[in-house]
Amino acid sequence: MTAQPFRFPVAARYAGMESSPLKDIFSLAARENVVSFAGGIPDPQLFDLAPIKGAYDWVLTHQGTRALQYGVSEGEKELREQAARRLSRTVPTDASQIRVTSGSQEGLFVIAQAMLEPGDVVLVESPTYLAAVQAFAVHGAHMIGVETDEHGVVPDALEHAIRTHHPRLVYLIPTFQNPTGRTMPVERRQAVAEVLLRTDTPLAEDDPYGELTFTGATWAPIASLPGMSERTLLLNSMSKLMAPGVRIGWMRAEGPILDTLAVAKAAISMQSSVVDQLTVARYLDTADLDAHVKQVSAVHRERRDAMAAALTPLLPADARITHPDGGMFLWAALGEGYDAQDMLAEAVDAGVAYLPGWSFFASDPDRSTMRLSFVTHSPEVIGDAIQRLGEVIAGRSAHL
Amino acid sequence: MTAQPFRFPVAARYAGMESSPLKDIFSLAARENVVSFAGGIPDPQLFDLAPIKGAYDWVLTHQGTRALQYGVSEGEKELREQAARRLSRTVPTDASQIRVTSGSQEGLFVIAQAMLEPGDVVLVESPTYLAAVQAFAVHGAHMIGVETDEHGVVPDALEHAIRTHHPRLVYLIPTFQNPTGRTMPVERRQAVAEVLLRTDTPLAEDDPYGELTFTGATWAPIASLPGMSERTLLLNSMSKLMAPGVRIGWMRAEGPILDTLAVAKAAISMQSSVVDQLTVARYLDTADLDAHVKQVSAVHRERRDAMAAALTPLLPADARITHPDGGMFLWAALGEGYDAQDMLAEAVDAGVAYLPGWSFFASDPDRSTMRLSFVTHSPEVIGDAIQRLGEVIAGRSAHL
Numbered sequence: 001m002t003a004q005p006f007r008f009p010v011a012a013r014y015a016g017m018e019s020s021p022l023k024d025i026f027s028l029a030a031r032e033n034v035v036s037f038a039g040g041i042p043d044p045q046l047f048d049l050a051p052i053k054g055a056y057d058w059v060l061t062h063q064g065t066r067a068l069q070y071g072v073s074e075g076e077k078e079l080r081e082q083a084a085r086r087l088s089r090t091v092p093t094d095a096s097q098i099r100v101t102s103g104s105q106e107g108l109f110v111i112a113q114a115m116l117e118p119g120d121v122v123l124v125e126s127p128t129y130l131a132a133v134q135a136f137a138v139h140g141a142h143m144i145g146v147e148t149d150e151h152g153v154v155p156d157a158l159e160h161a162i163r164t165h166h167p168r169l170v171y172l173i174p175t176f177q178n179p180t181g182r183t184m185p186v187e188r189r190q191a192v193a194e195v196l197l198r199t200d201t202p203l204a205e206d207d208p209y210g211e212l213t214f215t216g217a218t219w220a221p222i223a224s225l226p227g228m229s230e231r232t233l234l235l236n237s238m239s240k241l242m243a244p245g246v247r248i249g250w251m252r253a254e255g256p257i258l259d260t261l262a263v264a265k266a267a268i269s270m271q272s273s274v275v276d277q278l279t280v281a282r283y284l285d286t287a288d289l290d291a292h293v294k295q296v297s298a299v300h301r302e303r304r305d306a307m308a309a310a311l312t313p314l315l316p317a318d319a320r321i322t323h324p325d326g327g328m329f330l331w332a333a334l335g336e337g338y339d340a341q342d343m344l345a346e347a348v349d350a351g352v353a354y355l356p357g358w359s360f361f362a363s364d365p366d367r368s369t370m371r372l373s374f375v376t377h378s379p380e381v382i383g384d385a386i387q388r389l390g391e392v393i394a395g396r397s398a399h400l
Numbered sequence: 401m402t403a404q405p406f407r408f409p410v411a412a413r414y415a416g417m418e419s420s421p422l423k424d425i426f427s428l429a430a431r432e433n434v435v436s437f438a439g440g441i442p443d444p445q446l447f448d449l450a451p452i453k454g455a456y457d458w459v460l461t462h463q464g465t466r467a468l469q470y471g472v473s474e475g476e477k478e479l480r481e482q483a484a485r486r487l488s489r490t491v492p493t494d495a496s497q498i499r500v501t502s503g504s505q506e507g508l509f510v511i512a513q514a515m516l517e518p519g520d521v522v523l524v525e526s527p528t529y530l531a532a533v534q535a536f537a538v539h540g541a542h543m544i545g546v547e548t549d550e551h552g553v554v555p556d557a558l559e560h561a562i563r564t565h566h567p568r569l570v571y572l573i574p575t576f577q578n579p580t581g582r583t584m585p586v587e588r589r590q591a592v593a594e595v596l597l598r599t600d601t602p603l604a605e606d607d608p609y610g611e612l613t614f615t616g617a618t619w620a621p622i623a624s625l626p627g628m629s630e631r632t633l634l635l636n637s638m639s640k641l642m643a644p645g646v647r648i649g650w651m652r653a654e655g656p657i658l659d660t661l662a663v664a665k666a667a668i669s670m671q672s673s674v675v676d677q678l679t680v681a682r683y684l685d686t687a688d689l690d691a692h693v694k695q696v697s698a699v700h701r702e703r704r705d706a707m708a709a710a711l712t713p714l715l716p717a718d719a720r721i722t723h724p725d726g727g728m729f730l731w732a733a734l735g736e737g738y739d740a741q742d743m744l745a746e747a748v749d750a751g752v753a754y755l756p757g758w759s760f761f762a763s764d765p766d767r768s769t770m771r772l773s774f775v776t777h778s779p780e781v782i783g784d785a786i787q788r789l790g791e792v793i794a795g796r797s798a799h800l
Contacts, residue, residue: 006631008602008657009568011517011539018659044465052468053460056675060453065444068452068643102502106669113538117411118518134667138513139411168409202408231406243468245674257408259418267534269506273673274645275456 013138021341022130022359028344029353035385036353037307037372040178040240040328046299047243048283048292055283056275063278071274073266075100075250078281083236083250086284090220091229097252099261102272104208104237104249106265108135111169111204111233113264114257116141120168123161125153127331127360127369129178132171132206141168145362150322152177152184155191162199169202175219176209176327179360179371183219183325193225203228208237208249209327211293214301217325223252230254238280240328241293248272248280297326304330306379307372307386314390316397328375331357334393337400338368347392352385413538421741422530422759428744429753435785436753437707437772440578440640440728446699447643448683448692455683456675463678471674473666475500475650478681483636483650486684490620491629497652499661502672504608504637504649506665508535511569511604511633513664514657516541520568523561525553527731527760527769529578532571532606541568545762550722552577552584555591562599569602575619576609576727579760579771583619583725593625603628608637608649609727611693614701617725623652630654638680640728641693648672648680697726704730706779707772707786714790716797728775731757734793737800738768747792752785 029038059067074080080095087093101107108131116122118140124133126145133143144165147157152174162170172192174184184192196203205222223232237249253261265271283289307330311321318335334340341356357369374382429438459467474480480495487493501507508531516522518540524533526545533543544565547557552574562570572592574584584592596603605622623632629652637649653661665671683689707730711721718735734740741756757769774782 005655006600006602007655008631008633008653008660009515010657010660011513011515014514014660014663017663018656020663039470041470044469047465047468049460049464049468053457053464056456056460057453060449060456064449064453065447066645068447068449068645069444070439070441070639070644102669102673105667109668113411114414115409115411131667131670138664138667200406202406231408233408244470245466245468247669247671247673253408255405255407256418257410260408260410260414263414263417263420264538267505267531267538268509268668269502269647270531271647273502273647273676276673276676 013140025344025355028348031348034348034351034353035377035381037374037376037385038353038355040373041376042240042244043376046296048287051287052243052279052283055279055286058282059275059278067275067278069274071271071277073262073271075272076274076277076281078285079277080250082281082284087234087236087252091224091234091252093252097254097258098250099253099258099265100248100250100272100277101265102249102269103239103244103247104206104235105131105135106268107235107249107251108132108204108206110261110264110268112136112139112141113268114260116168121165123158123165123167123170124362125172125177126362126364127179127357128171128362129173129206130359133362136171143362145364148182150182151188152182153192155188155195158192159195159199162195162201167201169204170196171204171206172222173206174222175207176212176324178209178327179329179355179357180331181322181324181327181329186219189219189222190225193222193228196231197227203232204235205232206235208235208240211241212297212300212328213326214297214304215325241289242280242283246276246280248276300328300375302379303374303377303382306382307374310383310386311390314386314393316393328373330372330374332370332372333366334368336368338396340368340370343392343396346395347389350388350392352389354389413540425744425755428748431748434748434751434753435777435781437774437776437785438753438755440773441776442640442644443776446696448687451687452643452679452683455679455686458682459675459678467675467678469674471671471677473662473671475672476674476677476681478685479677480650482681482684487634487636487652491624491634491652493652497654497658498650499653499658499665500648500650500672500677501665502649502669503639503644503647504606504635505531505535506668507635507649507651508532508604508606510661510664510668512536512539512541513668514660516568521565523558523565523567523570524762525572525577526762526764527579527757528571528762529573529606530759533762536571543762545764548582550582551588552582553592555588555595558592559595559599562595562601567601569604570596571604571606572622573606574622575607576612576724578609578727579729579755579757580731581722581724581727581729586619589619589622590625593622593628596631597627601631603632605632605634607635608640611641612697612700612728613726614697614704615725641689642680642683646676646680648676700728700775702779703774703777703782706782707774710783710786711790714786714793716793728773730772730774732770732772733766734768736768738796740768740770743792743796746795747789750788750792752789754789
């Protein structure tokens with residue numbers, strides 16, 4: 001008789017999640033000699049390394065013992081002040097309304113912890129950011145996707161879904177959305193705000209990409225519209241603007257929920273790295289982040305152009321791609337008969353990877369879709385890899 | 401008619417937790433001119449600042465773009481290797497068995513996420529670390545305290561509680577326990593391991609203080625005993641050894657739960673700060689942490705002595721205090737008729753603060769108890785403040 005190896009009990013929320021199709025996709029995409037457009041990975045050559053290093057050095061020289069000591073769950077004062085200053089460009093914000101998190105992912109998780117009961121409905125754009133879906137789903141929330149068009153979530157569909165499903169929360173990414181790259185125009189934001197006000201519904205507004213504009217145009221968050229700031233949890237991240245490895249983000253809120261968010265954050269991780277928080281504050285105080293973001297966005301725009309130019313002539317007749325005015329992602333729907341998941345292994349064999357779009361849908365996935373990040377590689381690399389992707393698509397077309 | 405201000409719905413797990421007695425206690429303790437023994441706050445003068453600053457500098461110079469980029473949920477390879485190397489002194493450990501977390505608090509939360517269903521029972525020492533209780537409790541777990549004596553949890557009581565309550569998990573802090581400072585001797589560890597093996601029960605073994613020894617003696621974790629490594633999640637933290645502000649810890653596990661822990665970590669916060677992870681790895685690789693910990697522990701020992709020497713003659717006749725051989729905390733039970741919570745305001749007025757012990761009990765609190773951290777202040781400051789505390793206790797004695 002052999003003793004059975006011990007197995008830890010696993011909570012139902014993670015049952016069967018030891019492996020996942022997405023993990024397999026990212027493993028595939030990480031294969032050698034594969035140009036991957038799968039992850040939203042910044043080009044490390046574009047990091048503002050010297051000023052960031054300078055900020056760490058300054059903090060450890062001038063605030064060393066404080067940086068190494070325990071902080072508070074709300075976040076370090078200097079960082080909350082910098083965050084409030086940036087947010088106040090569009091939404092008047094006091095430092096006391098900021099809660100620091102270890103990236104936006106933790107912010108989404110904190111919101112879920114603070115607000116969601118098993119069985120609650122969360123309405124999301126269809127398609128939407130999959131890691132947000134996961135943070136909500138492991139709290140037992142039921143995710144329902146709401147119809148979108150080229151201007152984002154459709155207000156009538158949103159209102160109908162709210163009245164039908166009584167969601168605990170609506171989650172939107174209004175600017176340079178992940179995965180589609182689409183942006184809600186001002187009129188659409190107003191229409192959505194009216195729906196949320198009329199139905200007395202809270203909003204989690206995720207804005208990690210809003211400053212990464214290619215045209216110079218920026219959009220004030222829905223939180224800035226009349227009546228909306230008190231019912232919106234507005235999330236920002238330094239991951240896309242400064243560096244993802246630093247894991248610093250924050251959210252803006254008003255009223256008693258601020259205390260609940262701090263208690264939830266304390267239960268999850270006490271506080272975010274004080275060294276990193278003070279360093280980000282110092283960086284925001286002394287570096288010219290706006291100028292840096294402008295430079296990076298100019299490079300990203302060239303890469304978007306390279307990707308769109310290469311991809312467009314290779315697409316099937318009834319395919320559609322988005323033309324994002326900022327952010328990191330381009331979204332392609334190949335159309336009837338194509339299955340981007342099914343095609344991926346062949347693409348990887350041809351040396352190119354993308355993220356199949358089905359994973360971004362809470363329900364009724366369009367399996368012909370794919371998300372392509374254009375920020376990681378140079379225009380030349382993008383052009384070559386997209387050519388190879390085009391050949392794979394053409395091979396499929398021949399069999400339709 | 402005035403419009404009602406909007407209120408976000410709050411999950412039941414945080415209902416009524418916007419404020420807490422503990423928060424009020426820490427606010428009291430933070431008052432000016434109060435010597436606080438309430439928090440487990442390291443003395444910042446003892447931080448190994450120059451080598452830590454050197455490690456940040458090296459990482460940003462030699463691994464800069466990698467440090468600023470996304471990492472993996474499991475944790476950076478170098479840090480997992482360093483963790484495995486240290487753990488292997490007592491439990492043979494491969495880097496693949498390490499999961500990095502943002503401090504032990506996140507480690508406890510990850511375990512709760514991965515394992516606990518609402519209504520599950522978690523058995524804990526009575527008293528035990530209150531923030532662990534919170535991480536479990538917000539997952540709907542029912543915490544049950546098990547009888548302890550001067551050698552830690554009582555094996556017969558543990559077995560009885562396991563057979564009665566069928567816990568999902570047992571949580572123990574065997575070395576220099578928080579809040580009591582007590583340590584389980586080897587024979588007690590063996591007896592506890594036998595109970596856990598006989599009842600097929602998993603263990604979360606929290607070991608943040610084990611290296612902070614005053615006598616040179618150290619204790620191998622329960623995870624190192626025969627049959628135990630596969631059923632134990634063993635948590636380490638760099639907060640007490642290196643610096644809490646860096647927020648880096650890790651846990652050791654075996655088998656399929658490692659995948660679940662990584663998925664849960666990803667849902668919570670994607671990954672811990674890559675900058676901080678690589679810096680801790682560099683620090684562990686190049687600095688002499690053991691020598692540093694030895695120096696710090698020698699200072700802590702003097703402070704424990706100062707506190708015990710000052711406190712002992714001032715205590716009521718039937719009071720008891722612990723004599724920890726390491727760690728950060730001394731535990732005092734004033735005995736029949738005393739209420740440490742009730743006495744706190746008076747103590748703070750006299751310029752000294754402690755943590756009332758009731759908060760460390762899952763049930764049946766001994767309200768005469770208090771936890772005193774001896775690591776933050778110099779022996780002189782400790783001596784003066786304890787004198788003032790003695791006068792407050794004496795004032796209470798007069799009324800008994």
